[in-house]
Amino acid sequence: MKTLFAATALSLVAGAAAAQMANPMVGGAEMPATNNIVENAVNSADHTTLVAAVQAAELVETLSGEGPFTVFAPTNDAFAALPAGTVESLVEPQNKDRLTQILTCHVVAGEVFSTDLVAMIEADGGSHAIETVGGCTITASVQDGMVMLTDEQGRMSTVTIADVDQSNGVIHVIDDVILPAADAQN
16 A cells, blocks of 8 residues: 555656646647747747737846746737727836836736745635735735735736746736736726
8 A cells, every 4th residue: 555655646746847848838829938038939820919918018138037027928819809999009108117117017027936835825814925026926826726916906816827938937817907006007
């Protein structure tokens, strides 16, 4: 019995290690862990709006840099759910500072995989405050087995695809745009 348990545990560990090496598909594309955050985002059909926003904010070089970064990446549908005209307005040159703040509220310095995040949530009694590069605080929690993020406006997003490993960090796909408190008009 002990041998069977040890063999089963060993195969589970090996399976988990192999699963970590293979990234999930995102937006119909493979996400090679050897690519950086921007290289992989460009290949995702679900993140064309995010890529356009990153380009408009001139953050391509930063997010292609060494990192490591954790990026909570909203989908095209997440951007489309913002009030009409919001995205078009944000990518205009005169709104670059506002766009940059919103985008950097999706970025955390360091590499945080879902297992680490869930452990932090549990250690903090059910919710964990995360400081972002953009100066926002987002609160992570687990509801119905899903990692949820609450922004400074109380808007909630769900991590729909976790742990997309990158050469310079990790991406977690989310279903809503994180907004700073100062952006309450949206």
